[in-house]
Amino acid sequence: MLLNLTDVFTSEGKVKELSVPYEEKTFSYMGNEYEIKGDTVADMKLSNIGTGTVLVEGSVTALMIIPCDRCLKDVKVSVSADFAHQVTSPDQEKGATEEASDDTSDEEQNFVSGYELDTDALISNEILIHMPVKVLCKDDCKGICSVCGHDLNEGECGCDRFVPDPRMAAIKDIFNANKEV
Ligand SMILES: [Zn+2]
Ligand SMILES: [Zn+2]
16 A cells, blocks of 8 residues: 655654555565465554654564475465665655665665555565575475375385486487487
8 A cells, every 4th residue: 555654754753653454465476476365464663763754664474375395285484574664755855864874775765656655565575575485394395206296295106216207218219219210
């Protein structure tokens, strides 16, 4: 949703706390689309920390369905993020807050447009940064058989996985047969 920050930008010392619903139901990551379970709500605190400057702090937890890296079974993954961003009003002169440029003020803020804070864009950003590198259904997931696709967590399938894929072997036979003709 779009939050108009005008009143917080202009009222010295103003603090506003609110719950913000995250309106996305899926999340795109590295070319995949993941389902977001249930309602995701971010707790946010907006503080005026000087004329035309607002500190946006908050936290969010999203529950996502991501397939296990090894066996592809759906795994419920909870992605949490804490964040703090300094946002500057568009009529605040550039360079006026130069002394504060040591922290977050110089980062790219694609979630601010004019006086409005795009909370969905901000939350998407945070989830993106906090996505897990690896998703496993359990630490010792055995994955699936590369020959028959059997879930090895449910026991051995009996395949000899040290021989090449039989389909590949068949193609090789045809190839060799043709060569001999
Ligand atoms: Zn697994
Ligand atoms: Zn197998």
